[in-house]
Amino acid sequence: MKYSCDLISDLLPLYKDEICSEASRKIVEEHLAECPDCKKILNSLNDVTIDEKIVKEKEEVIGTQAKFFKRKSALAGSIIGLIFSIPILVCLIVNLATGAGLTWFFIVLAGILVAASLIVVPLMLRENRMFITMASFTASVMLLLGIVCIYSRGDWFFVAAASTLFGLTMCFAPFIAYRRPVNAYLKNKKGLAIMTAYTATFVLMMLAIGLHVGMSEFFPLAFAISMPLVGMCWAIFAIVRYLRMNAAVKTGLSITSVGVLSGVLAQLVINAANAGRATGVVVTSAPSLALILSIGGVGLLIAGIGFLVGKNKGGKNNENK
Numbered sequence: 001m002k003y004s005c006d007l008i009s010d011l012l013p014l015y016k017d018e019i020c021s022e023a024s025r026k027i028v029e030e031h032l033a034e035c036p037d038c039k040k041i042l043n044s045l046n047d048v049t050i051d052e053k054i055v056k057e058k059e060e061v062i063g064t065q066a067k068f069f070k071r072k073s074a075l076a077g078s079i080i081g082l083i084f085s086i087p088i089l090v091c092l093i094v095n096l097a098t099g100a101g102l103t104w105f106f107i108v109l110a111g112i113l114v115a116a117s118l119i120v121v122p123l124m125l126r127e128n129r130m131f132i133t134m135a136s137f138t139a140s141v142m143l144l145l146g147i148v149c150i151y152s153r154g155d156w157f158f159v160a161a162a163s164t165l166f167g168l169t170m171c172f173a174p175f176i177a178y179r180r181p182v183n184a185y186l187k188n189k190k191g192l193a194i195m196t197a198y199t200a201t202f203v204l205m206m207l208a209i210g211l212h213v214g215m216s217e218f219f220p221l222a223f224a225i226s227m228p229l230v231g232m233c234w235a236i237f238a239i240v241r242y243l244r245m246n247a248a249v250k251t252g253l254s255i256t257s258v259g260v261l262s263g264v265l266a267q268l269v270i271n272a273a274n275a276g277r278a279t280g281v282v283v284t285s286a287p288s289l290a291l292i293l294s295i296g297g298v299g300l301l302i303a304g305i306g307f308l309v310g311k312n313k314g315g316k317n318n319e320n321k
């Protein structure tokens with residue numbers, strides 16, 4: 001053999017990718033014809049390309065790392081869980097030792113469950129981490145409220161629970177809607193689902209408060225105040241989300257709907273307050289019709305300008321095409 005196997009094996013990758021010179025190619029082929037060892041090396045090169053090799057190795061490294069961190073976080077979760085159980089045990093013993101039976105022990109237990117739901121649960125989970133963490137946090141807060149309510153012999157549980165649920169929905173709904181697994185079900189109805197969740201929990205809260213303080217006094221005024229505001233939110237949402245217009249048109253129409261609905265709101269509040277004078281609510285004056293109309297008018301003006309500008313731009317773009 002004219003050339004050493006070392007030299008040929010250096011050339012083989014270039015030969016395989018057909019990027020070596022004509023002279024080198026000849027040398028390699030002559031060598032391969034009489035050297036089974038180098039032929040073998042060429043065959044193995046053909047089996048796995050270098051790119052594939054790199055990708056494979058990368059995936060292996062990432063997989064090992066992910067497994068390592070998951071194992072570590074599960075371990076940390078277990079340890080923190082154990083630490084959390086210490087005060088629970090101490091409280092159980094002290095509570096029993098004082099001879100009064102299990103009283104405030106349940107409050108401590110529920111309080112620590114709230115903390116654990118935020119710290120231990122996400123560490124232990126492998127999938128749907130955010131969704132299950134938020135759900136367990138909400139459930140443990142409800143449990144805490146319920147226990148405190150029973151302990152203090154209160155009758156306010158549903159008011160507190162519904163209000164808390166509304167507040168937590170305000171915070172959590174967007175995160176839940178945009179994350180797995182919920183986002184897969186909602187597809188392009190995420191905004192709609194969030195708005196529906198807000199409205200539903202809000203109405204639930206109003207009902208809970210109404211039932212607690214007495215329906216006839218609370219509802220007329222409370223719904224007169226809140227429903228136009230809810231309607232305002234829906235109007236702005238619908239304009240921003242579903243109207244296929246430019247930002248100026250949307251802004252203008254939003255201003256108009258806020259202006260008009262504010263007028264409706266003021267009138268409804270006055271009516272409700274007059275109907276229920278016993279509640280002691282006194283509303284002296286509503287915004288004048290002129291004010292409402294001018295706010296609505298300004299909004300329509302902005303929307304109109306936006307529409308014309310958008311139309312003009314669209315036309316120009318079409319001409320350019």
Ligand SMILES: [Zn+2]
Nearest residue numbers: 005035037038
């Ligand atoms: Zn050889």
